[in-house]
Amino acid sequence: MDVKLRINEVEVEAQKGEYLLDVARRAGFEIPSLCHHEAVKPIGSCRVCLVEVKAGKKTSLTTSCNYTIEGGEEVTTDSGLIRRMRAINLELLLARAPGSKRVRELAQEYGVSRPRFPPVEDSWLPNCILCELCVRVCEELGHNALSTQGRGDEKKIGLPFNKPAESCVGCGSCYSVCPTGCILMKDTAVDRTIWGQKFDFVRCKQCGAPVITEKHRAFAIENKGLPENYYDLCESCKQADASKRFAAVAWQD
Amino acid sequence: MAAFKNAKQLAAHRKKVVAARPKNRKAIAVCAGTGCKAFGSYKLLEAFKQELKKRKLDKKVELRATGCHGFCERGPLVLFFPEGMLYQRVGVKDVEEIVKQTVMKGKVLTRLLYKNPTTGKRHKKEADIPFYKHQERLVLKNNGQIDPTSIDDYIRIGGYGGLVKALEMGPEKVLKEVKSAKLRGRGGGGFPAGAKWEICKNTEADQRYIICNADEGDPGAFMDRSVLEGNPHSVIEGMIIGAYAIGASEGYVYVRQEYPLAVERLQIALQTARKQGLLGKNILGSGFSFDVHINRGGGAFVCGEESALITSIEGRRGVPRRRPPYPAVEGLWGKPTVINNVETWANVTLIIDRGSKWFASIGTKGSKGTKIFSLVGKVNNTGLVEVPMGMTLRQIVFDIGGGIPGGKKFKAVQTGGPSGGCLPEEKLDVPVDFDTLLREGAMMGSGGMIVMDEDTCMVDVAKYFLRFLKFESCGNCTSCRDGLMRLHELLTDISEGRGTEATIDLVEELAQAVRETSLCALGTTAANPVLSTLRYFRDEYEAHVKKKRCPAGVCKELITFKIDPKACNGCTLCLVRCPQNAVEGEKNKPHKIIQEKCIKCGICKDACNQDAVIVE
Amino acid sequence: MHSGAGLLGRSRIKVHPVGPERFVQVTCLQCVEAACAQVCPTQALVRNPDTGALEVNASRCIGCGLCEAACPFGHMHFDTELRLAVKCDLCGGRPACATFCPHNALEWR
Numbered sequence: 018m019d020v021k022l023r024i025n026e027v028e029v030e031a032q033k034g035e036y037l038l039d040v041a042r043r044a045g046f047e048i049p050s051l052c053h054h055e056a057v058k059p060i061g062s063c064r065v066c067l068v069e070v071k072a073g074k075k076t077s078l079t080t081s082c083n084y085t086i087e088g089g090e091e092v093t094t095d096s097g098l099i100r101r102m103r104a105i106n107l108e109l110l111l112a113r114a115p116g117s118k119r120v121r122e123l124a125q126e127y128g129v130s131r132p133r134f135p136p137v138e139d140s141w142l143p144n145c146i147l148c149e150l151c152v153r154v155c156e157e158l159g160h161n162a163l164s165t166q167g168r169g170d171e172k173k174i175g176l177p178f179n180k181p182a183e184s185c186v187g188c189g190s191c192y193s194v195c196p197t198g199c200i201l202m203k204d205t206a207v208d209r210t211i212w213g214q215k216f217d218f219v220r221c222k223q224c225g226a227p228v229i230t231e232k233h234r235a236f237a238i239e240n241k242g243l244p245e246n247y248y249d250l251c252e253s254c255k256q257a258d259a260s261k262r263f264a265a266v267a268w269q270d
Numbered sequence: 271m272a273a274f275k276n277a278k279q280l281a282a283h284r285k286k287v288v289a290a291r292p293k294n295r296k297a298i299a300v301c302a303g304t305g306c307k308a309f310g311s312y313k314l315l316e317a318f319k320q321e322l323k324k325r326k327l328d329k330k331v332e333l334r335a336t337g338c339h340g341f342c343e344r345g346p347l348v349l350f351f352p353e354g355m356l357y358q359r360v361g362v363k364d365v366e367e368i369v370k371q372t373v374m375k376g377k378v379l380t381r382l383l384y385k386n387p388t389t390g391k392r393h394k395k396e397a398d399i400p401f402y403k404h405q406e407r408l409v410l411k412n413n414g415q416i417d418p419t420s421i422d423d424y425i426r427i428g429g430y431g432g433l434v435k436a437l438e439m440g441p442e443k444v445l446k447e448v449k450s451a452k453l454r455g456r457g458g459g460g461f462p463a464g465a466k467w468e469i470c471k472n473t474e475a476d477q478r479y480i481i482c483n484a485d486e487g488d489p490g491a492f493m494d495r496s497v498l499e500g501n502p503h504s505v506i507e508g509m510i511i512g513a514y515a516i517g518a519s520e521g522y523v524y525v526r527q528e529y530p531l532a533v534e535r536l537q538i539a540l541q542t543a544r545k546q547g548l549l550g551k552n553i554l555g556s557g558f559s560f561d562v563h564i565n566r567g568g569g570a571f572v573c574g575e576e577s578a579l580i581t582s583i584e585g586r587r588g589v590p591r592r593r594p595p596y597p598a599v600e601g602l603w604g605k606p607t608v609i610n611n612v613e614t615w616a617n618v619t620l621i622i623d624r625g626s627k628w629f630a631s632i633g634t635k636g637s638k639g640t641k642i643f644s645l646v647g648k649v650n651n652t653g654l655v656e657v658p659m660g661m662t663l664r665q666i667v668f669d670i671g672g673g674i675p676g677g678k679k680f681k682a683v684q685t686g687g688p689s690g691g692c693l694p695e696e697k698l699d700v701p702v703d704f705d706t707l708l709r710e711g712a713m714m715g716s717g718g719m720i721v722m723d724e725d726t727c728m729v730d731v732a733k734y735f736l737r738f739l740k741f742e743s744c745g746n747c748t749s750c751r752d753g754l755m756r757l758h759e760l761l762t763d764i765s766e767g768r769g770t771e772a773t774i775d776l777v778e779e780l781a782q783a784v785r786e787t788s789l790c791a792l793g794t795t796a797a798n799p800v801l802s803t804l805r806y807f808r809d810e811y812e813a814h815v816k817k818k819r820c821p822a823g824v825c826k827e828l829i830t831f832k833i834d835p836k837a838c839n840g841c842t843l844c845l846v847r848c849p850q851n852a853v854e855g856e857k858n859k860p861h862k863i864i865q866e867k868c869i870k871c872g873i874c875k876d877a878c879n880q881d882a883v884i885v886e
Numbered sequence: 887m888h889s890g891a892g893l894l895g896r897s898r899i900k901v902h903p904v905g906p907e908r909f910v911q912v913t914c915l916q917c918v919e920a921a922c923a924q925v926c927p928t929q930a931l932v933r934n935p936d937t938g939a940l941e942v943n944a945s946r947c948i949g950c951g952l953c954e955a956a957c958p959f960g961h962m963h964f965d966t967e968l969r970l971a972v973k974c975d976l977c978g979g980r981p982a983c984a985t986f987c988p989h990n991a992l993e994w995r
Binding site (some may be wrong): 061135165172 | 570587743747748754755780788
């Protein structure tokens with residue numbers, strides 16, 4: 018920790034270059050966010066994590082997720098201006114994603130329940146707030162099966178060449194990280210459907226329960242350096258097997 | 271012609287080319303900029319070539335294709351040397367007579383001279399024409415004089431003399447000169463160039479870059495295009511000088527996709543400069559090496575924003591980055607980068623060649639030098655004008671621009687493109703200066719100046735710019751992407767009669783949020799057109815919401831076309847021309863418009879000779 | 887105990903019968919060279935220096951489920967509702983299971 022700054026009049030230590038949001042949360046301050054995730058680089062898309070930063074003589078309203086700390090800043094995480102600005106951005110987001118529980122609840126915290134704008138008619142991916150978490154996570158994982166297409170008010174999340182992506186392994190991480198739940202993923206006992214593709218599950222050799230998708234397993238075997246048979250059994254059967262092995266050792270009759 | 275190994279060789283060559291063209295040598299310069307090209311100036315050049323050859327004059331009279339002269343309203347333009355006489359609106363059919371009478375006999379064809387609309391006088395010399403007289407053409411000075419594809423033409427007028435001076439001064443002195451000149455960026459931000467260079471120079475790195483921003487995305491702006499098409503060497507020279515000052519070995523010119531001619535002229539200029547040892551390795555034997563690549567844009571306005579531009583050169587989607595860190599510290603590929611506009615680089619050449627003291631003597635206290643404006647819209651003399659900072663808007667619009675055509679009343683002038691604002695009549699005496707324009711709610715911007723008259727609806731103007739910006743937004747920020755989309759929706763509501771006073775309040779609230787919470791300058795300035803029109807033309811907005819009327823007669827849902835029965839003489843012209851058969855009436859009897867059929871196209875109003883069609 | 891739900895299915899310790907009247911409890915072995923940590927694409931599995939336990943950093947977990955598939959002992963779980971990996975973290979140093987067991991069959995050293 019090589020620099021110091023003040024957040025809400027409290028002195029906090031940080032590493033130069035760290036993101037303000039991460040430092041503030043680590044120090045126990047609450048700042049809302051939607052497009053932020055620790056595992057991927059911030060893009061400052063949702064504009065919800067706004068804070069006021071005084072660096073030198075200038076005070077500016079800025080997003081904390083992508084603000085790199087220099088040291089000596091005076092930060093305010095809550096004020097009338099901040100609340101107003103978060104509220105209007107949440108109002109815009111709620112109008113875009115009326116079906117999202119998370120956005121609805123966060124907007125409510127800021128006094129927004131009925132946006133003054135009509136809902137966005139997005140037939141492609143309703144309730145998407147273009148936070149690009151799915152894109153960034155998929156890129157981080159190395160699959161790059163998702164990207165944004167276009168710009169401005171016509172921007173959307175899309176697939177390569179508008180076809181189901183060859184590189185998608187059906188891991189469902191995009192579905193996991195999506196803050197609005199707008200990505201559709203359907204799991205049955207035998208397969209998973211996501212982004213217009215069907216993926217067969219690896220079936221447990223003992224009981225037939227789904228493990229992960231075949232493609233994901235193939236990717237893991239290729240890249241993660243574990244023996245192939247690690248993925249053969251489901252979690253329960255692995256436990257049962259393990260317990261038998263321990264028992265054999267524990268009770269040496 | 272071999273490469274110049276040192277400044278002496280360049281000077282010797284300059285002497286040679288100057289001598290080869292005696293001062294009183296006859297020459298015909300035809301404007302070959304994109305504007306005049308569209309008017310057919312290439313055909314004109316060919317016609318002159320043939321005619322001169324036919325009369326065996328092709329060796330005696332030099333025919334030159336030059337860059338944009340600036341008086342685009344009057345193209346195709348032909349300039350005669352040594353007299354400095356200008357013929358305007360020249361057609362291929364005039365060529366034979368011009369050569370026979372003017373070139374061979376020295377007779378002036380008055381019909382081709384510019385006629386002053388107020389005095390009725392015909393001006394012979396270009397310099398006397400009010401459009402040119404009130405300008406101070408420094409950057410554009412040689413645009414109508416030299417062939418942009420000829421490096422000799424550039425050398426003849428003193429080109430690359432600035433570079434020689436820079437190499438003699440040394441990098442520190444060059445930087446000092448640019449700082450003393452108080453040159454501010456001409457791309458829109460107005461940031462002091464010298465300060466930017468200094469930050470870049472002082473950032474430790476193994477590599478630095480120079481970038482020329484030639485994306486020129488503002489609708490209606492074509493200053494950079496004309497400089498690149500008409501005098502590309504002036505920009506290249508400036509870049510070499512800048513690179514020398516800050517210690518960069520590579521440079522990029524990022525040209526927007528829609529400027530093929532500018533790219534072509536730039537490529538030729540780069541090639542010839544390289545051949546002559548003025549660019550590339552060991553420039554003029556100084557030991558300093560610097561070369562330039564051309565990058566073409568992909569059709570995105572947002573890539574004119576410096577950080578998005580840099581990201582685009584890096585091969586990624588043009589999405590702006592958070593600043594700090596600024597490009598001067600961490601730019602192209604993470605290295606310290608100086609990125610400046612085309613016009614800024616051209617001014618660098620002038621500053622080093624003629625001195626910072628000279629440059630700082632022009633303009634105002636806060637804004638030195640000149641600025642090129644593309645004067646367009648409802649103005650008589652549309653074209654490119656270069657004026658000293660501090661000249662008033664009134665002088666530009668009326669003295670140079672020749673006022674509003676058709677006897678209409680001036681309403682507003684929009685400066686700074688989509689990031690700028692509209693200033694009303696009361697503000698016409700505002701001097702053009704970075705800081706004063708900002709104070710008044712407008713912006714210098716890149717130099718677009720759109721004149722509007724009484725037939726312009728300010729709500730419609732704000733709506734137009736919002737439509738442009740929401741389409742061009744990169745889409746990253748909720749505030750910009752959704753904010754602009756919603757602002758456009760609200761302004762559409764207002765212009766179509768669905769607005770209320772609450773709508774105007776919401777527009778103001780939303781505009782504030784767009785300005786305060788967006789990441790880049792596209793977003794933070796996007797609200798300017800709507801905020802400035804609300805500031806100065808609120809009554810127009812209120813007419814739209816309270817009275818459901820469009821005072822300027824533009825917003826289709828709020829206007830009605832009617833025929834005044836007292837003025838109508840029943841000539842049936844409108845009836846015949848109406849595309850919807852919405853006019854009924856008998857010959858010689860007053861006609862009537864069927865409102866349900868009327869699509870408000872305005873053809874009837876244009877056709878009527880009696881001024882009997884009124885728009886309410 | 888962690889998710890406060892009191893559901894058997896959510897428990898991070900399980901008991902398996904291995905013979906007549908013989909039961910073995912299975913929970914995470916906090917492997918020194920853990921397969922789960924090896925496959926995790928975001929380094930969301932971190933060793934707690936005080937307890938020695940491998941913990942899931944929920945804010946780094948992206949919910950890919952690979953850890954559950956990789957653990958050879960079946961001790962890595964994936965919460966399909968929260969879309970997060972969950973595992974035994976030794977309750978921060980005082981395992982509830984050991985504390986609770988009325989027969990002291992579980993010992994934490």
